[in-house]
Amino acid sequence: xxxxxxxxxxxxxxxxxxxxxxxxxxxxLKDQVNSSLLRESIPVLPEVSEVDIIRxxxxxxxxxxxxxxGFYPLGSCTMKYNPKINEDVGSLPGFTNIHPLQSEDSVxxxxxxxxxxTKSLSEITGMKWGTLQPxxxxxxxxxxxxxxxxxxxxxxxxxxxxxxxxxSAHGTNPASATIAGxxxxxxxxxxxxxxxxxxxxxxxxxxxxxIMLTNPSTxxxxxxxxxxxxxxxxxxxxxxxxxxxxxxxxxxKVRPGDMGFDVIHLNLHKTFSTPHGGGGPxxxxxxxxxxxxxxxxxxxxxxxxxxxxxxxxxxxSIGRVSGFYGNMAVLVxxxxxxxxxxSDGLKKASEYAVLNANYLKEKLKGTFHLYYDTxxxxxxxxxxxxxxxxxxxxxxxxxxxxxxYGVHPPTIYFPSIVPEAMMIEPTETxxxxxxxxxxxxxxxxxxxxxxxxxxxxxxxRNTPVRRVDEVMAVKQPILKWHAE
Amino acid sequence: xxxxxxxxxxDIREMLKVIGVNSIEDLFKDIPVEILxxxxxxxxxxxxxxxxxxxxxGLSEKNRQGLSFMGCGSYxxxxxxxxxxxxxxxxxxxxxxxxxxEISQGILQSIFEFQTLVCELTGMEVSNASLYDGHTxxxxxxxxxxxxxxxxxxxxxxxxxHPNTRAVIETFFSDNxxxxxxxxxxxxxxxxxxxxxxIDESVAAVLVQTPNIYGWTEDLTGFADxxxxxxxxxxxxxxxxxxxxxxSQADWGADIAIGGTQPFGLSTxxxxxxxxxxxxxxxxxxxxxxxxxxxTKDVDGKRAFVLTLQAREQHIKRQRATSxxxxxxxxxxMASGVYLSTVGWNGLKTAASxxxxxxxxxxxxxxxxxGLKPLxxxxxxxxxxxxxxxxxxxxxxxxxxxxxxxxxxxxFFPDQxxxxxxxxxxKRSREEIDAYVDLMKGVLK
Numbered sequence: 001x002x003x004x005x006x007x008x009x010x011x012x013x014x015x016x017x018x019x020x021x022x023x024x025x026x027x028x029l030k031d032q033v034n035s036s037l038l039r040e041s042i043p044v045l046p047e048v049s050e051v052d053i054i055r056x057x058x059x060x061x062x063x064x065x066x067x068x069x070g071f072y073p074l075g076s077c078t079m080k081y082n083p084k085i086n087e088d089v090g091s092l093p094g095f096t097n098i099h100p101l102q103s104e105d106s107v108x109x110x111x112x113x114x115x116x117x118t119k120s121l122s123e124i125t126g127m128k129w130g131t132l133q134p135x136x137x138x139x140x141x142x143x144x145x146x147x148x149x150x151x152x153x154x155x156x157x158x159x160x161x162x163x164x165x166x167x168s169a170h171g172t173n174p175a176s177a178t179i180a181g182x183x184x185x186x187x188x189x190x191x192x193x194x195x196x197x198x199x200x201x202x203x204x205x206x207x208x209x210x211i212m213l214t215n216p217s218t219x220x221x222x223x224x225x226x227x228x229x230x231x232x233x234x235x236x237x238x239x240x241x242x243x244x245x246x247x248x249x250x251x252x253k254v255r256p257g258d259m260g261f262d263v264i265h266l267n268l269h270k271t272f273s274t275p276h277g278g279g280g281p282x283x284x285x286x287x288x289x290x291x292x293x294x295x296x297x298x299x300x301x302x303x304x305x306x307x308x309x310x311x312x313x314x315x316x317s318i319g320r321v322s323g324f325y326g327n328m329a330v331l332v333x334x335x336x337x338x339x340x341x342x343s344d345g346l347k348k349a350s351e352y353a354v355l356n357a358n359y360l361k362e363k364l365k366g367t368f369h370l371y372y373d374t375x376x377x378x379x380x381x382x383x384x385x386x387x388x389x390x391x392x393x394x395x396x397x398x399x400x401x402x403x404x405y406g407v408h409p410p411t412i413y414f415p416s417i418v419p420e421a422m423m424i425e426p427t428e429t430x431x432x433x434x435x436x437x438x439x440x441x442x443x444x445x446x447x448x449x450x451x452x453x454x455x456x457x458x459x460x461r462n463t464p465v466r467r468v469d470e471v472m473a474v475k476q477p478i479l480k481w482h483a484e
Numbered sequence: 485x486x487x488x489x490x491x492x493x494x495d496i497r498e499m500l501k502v503i504g505v506n507s508i509e510d511l512f513k514d515i516p517v518e519i520l521x522x523x524x525x526x527x528x529x530x531x532x533x534x535x536x537x538x539x540x541x542g543l544s545e546k547n548r549q550g551l552s553f554m555g556c557g558s559y560x561x562x563x564x565x566x567x568x569x570x571x572x573x574x575x576x577x578x579x580x581x582x583x584x585x586e587i588s589q590g591i592l593q594s595i596f597e598f599q600t601l602v603c604e605l606t607g608m609e610v611s612n613a614s615l616y617d618g619h620t621x622x623x624x625x626x627x628x629x630x631x632x633x634x635x636x637x638x639x640x641x642x643x644x645x646h647p648n649t650r651a652v653i654e655t656f657f658s659d660n661x662x663x664x665x666x667x668x669x670x671x672x673x674x675x676x677x678x679x680x681x682x683i684d685e686s687v688a689a690v691l692v693q694t695p696n697i698y699g700w701t702e703d704l705t706g707f708a709d710x711x712x713x714x715x716x717x718x719x720x721x722x723x724x725x726x727x728x729x730x731x732s733q734a735d736w737g738a739d740i741a742i743g744g745t746q747p748f749g750l751s752t753x754x755x756x757x758x759x760x761x762x763x764x765x766x767x768x769x770x771x772x773x774x775x776x777x778x779x780t781k782d783v784d785g786k787r788a789f790v791l792t793l794q795a796r797e798q799h800i801k802r803q804r805a806t807s808x809x810x811x812x813x814x815x816x817x818m819a820s821g822v823y824l825s826t827v828g829w830n831g832l833k834t835a836a837s838x839x840x841x842x843x844x845x846x847x848x849x850x851x852x853x854x855g856l857k858p859l860x861x862x863x864x865x866x867x868x869x870x871x872x873x874x875x876x877x878x879x880x881x882x883x884x885x886x887x888x889x890x891x892x893x894x895x896f897f898p899d900q901x902x903x904x905x906x907x908x909x910x911k912r913s914r915e916e917i918d919a920y921v922d923l924m925k926g927v928l929k
Contacts, residue, residue: 033701
């Protein structure tokens with residue numbers, strides 16, 4: 001059954017909320033403001049009761065799959081459990097009711113939280129200092145690329161406009177570097193799936209500004225040659241950017257700063273357990289090495305004795321990247337997670353994330369083609385290429401088949417260097433039983449592919465809607481509801 | 485020991501055996517030994533849930549709450565209870581971006597409803613799924629204009645927009661050949677004459693904000709014609725609450741409407757999350773940044789929703805995408821959607837007009853009874869700017885008595901250190917407003 005839109009439930013005269021009565025004089029608006037400013041058009045908003053609202057959204061939530069409903073091995077997205085205490089502390093009135101332009105003296109709690117979170121994240125990543133302003137990973141990448149620019153401007157090296165990005169990188173990497181004013185050159189992977197040091201050498205020309213890497217890469221492989229790569233890039237006068245999407249593999253084990261990176265963004269909504277909220281709000285803090293500290297956005301948060309203050313006095317800063325201080329509600333939850341886990345827990349989290357991934361990989365690789373057959377980090381990539389050729393079952397069919405088992409599919413068709421890719425990231429918060437259930441499900445799907453492939457082509461059957469017509473959505477875009 | 489880590493010693497042993505290694509350390513063998521972290525991270529060890537609660541509660545209590553008359557982009561409006569109950573539904577907040585449409589109809593439909601609500605309010609034809617905040621939305625809107633007017637290289641920005649929006653734009657375009665120029669203001673609103681002086685076909689977009697940073701409403705009569713005669717795009721940023729009684733961006737002839745939806749169902753939360761909204765005409769649909777949800781059908785012919793027009797986006801187009809945005813503010817956008825659906829048009833008009841009436845009531849008392857002067861003689865919605873002698877001291881004294889009396893504009897404009905912008909919402913009772921006036925009377929010398 002398709003679900004009504006809230007607009008289709010509307011009935012003239014209903015309301016879901018009662019405002020207090022107006023207790024100051026109710027003077028005609030046009031006596032107080034130029035009537036040419038007043039609105040005449042009447043928007044069509046729903047008129048529903050509070051009961052309608054809660055049933056509508058509760059109904060919608062039943063048509064949505066969240067991590068709390070089941071396994072969510074969406075590669076590169078680190079769908080780990082979102083602890084409930086974080087939601088509780090996130091809604092403390094001493095946080096929610098604070099205005100961003102209150103006096104410094106009245107927001108010491110927030111400033112301390114920003115300071116402490118920046119300090120912890122700097123330690124975890126091996127960096128010097130950072131900013132929590134960026135609202136999401138891509139926003140962090142953009143901030144990092146602006147830091148590159150500021151650095152080269154200061155050194156009078158603005159001819160450095162080339163940023164190297166692996167073909168397997170997240171799409172945001174080249175997009176972020178481009179809007180920051182760089183041009184992109186792709187780096188090819190070698191037969192190991194790693195950055196080819198030999199071809200990298202040829203790309204390190206005079207105009208190179210740096211390189212953006214995810215390590216472990218989107219293939220779930222650690223770039224073993226990272227020390228050499230960092231040396232080469234620095235020698236060529238470039239900088240190294242670390243896409244922290246895969247930080248969940250290495251906390252307490254190895255730090256991007258120690259690998260030689262100059263800038264890193266983190267996705268707090270991945271590694272640091274804050275919820276993804278169906279696509280946001282997230283948070284993409286940026287941490288930097290010593291050489292880039294002066295360029296960080298304003299305001300910075302500093303400590304003077306017992307007092308915290310906002311520092312705008314940074315001559316070389318790239319400026320503001322967001323309206324205020326970032327998605328504070330997300331930062332509060334991430335801080336709660338950091339102190340919950342501590343140095344010992346964060347390390348264990350990464351160890352178990354890698355353990356879980358390798359276990360799944362071993363269990364599945366006999367049946368599904370493991371594209372790079374080696375030890376993986378927190379995720380690994382299977383290829384359905386053979387299945388497609390031999391059985392006509394694609395990665396998409398497998399993904400849709402999984403939906404009927406109450407499992408969220410892996411990331412599919414990414415990274416593009418693996419044909420029919422299925423990128424699986426179990427995370428550390430899943431038990432062996434859950435992993436075993438996933439293995440059993442995948443094996444059943446494989447069997448189905450052999451015995452009854454039609455069933456997979458037609459999957460899913462038990463979901464609120466079945467496969468949707470994406471082409472029609474593009475060809476005849478309907479992007480809002482229209483009153484009949 | 486760690487409640488989010490389910491692995492037992494037995495599990496670990498069995499799993500290592502399946503993998504064929506002796507220890508977890510063996511799984512990290514690809515990390516060069518020189519850089520392996522040999523000492524623990526220099527942060528404290530983990531603590532219990534109760535200790536975490538105490539620590540965070542302690543921090544939250546180091547922030548001071550008070551009676552708020554602060555605005556300038558973040559407002560203390562009433563939030564119906566039902567909003568936060570919806571946000572706590574786990575299948576919403578623990579979901580990722582709705583890539584798998586079949587099991588993401590809830591989020592997709594809520595975004596489709598949000599897009600519709602934004603279009604209804606702004607009067608525009610299409611909206612995206614949300615941006616980070618109203619400030620970054622300005623950069624995205626300007627980018628749309630630059631992609632539309634490829635040969636134009638100037639952007640004209642009113643001197644009355646929020647200084648933080650201006651700062652975000654400056655950062656965004658600082659390494660871009662485009663020139664960001666300020667349109668002169670007259671009596672604290674944008675001067676149409678000044679715009680006429682400077683605009684020509686080298687301009688890609690004109691950005692104005694109403695109500696502006698001072699709270700004054702901009703009479704934008706004639707702006708759209710002038711801007712369009714010069715082939716530029718008109719971008720209007722508005723506090724969406726003001727659209728409950730004031731003209732919409734479409735009414736003014738805007739090409740792109742932007743702003744932040746924080747006044748709709750989101751607490752001030754030290755500035756975030758808010759939600760950036762962006763809406764435009766169908767002609768510019770394919771130039772929009774970020775996610776867009778469209779309606780379609782499933783194989784059985786049932787109505788369904790899906791992320792669409794993705795050929796604009798970074799995961800497909802990479803460096804040629806219209807924007808780098810990936811994550812947006814989905815759950816916060818849902819809060820605004822729930823808010824608007826709950827209060828309806830009548831409720832929105834009530835919130836907007838009560839905010840208006842209460843702000844005008846306070847304005848009248850402060851100017852007539854206390855003799856305070858406005859910074860300019862202009863119309864306003866729910867905030868206004870007064871000249872308050874010794875503003876810093878006055879604000880501090882008011883604060884020490886539990887009232888956040890306004891935003892000192894000196895922090896943005898060094899030459900206006902006695903200008904204070906005061907915002908009033910429907911949440912402030914007459915009693916609270918009267919108390920404000922009494923306190924102010926005592927504090928002023």
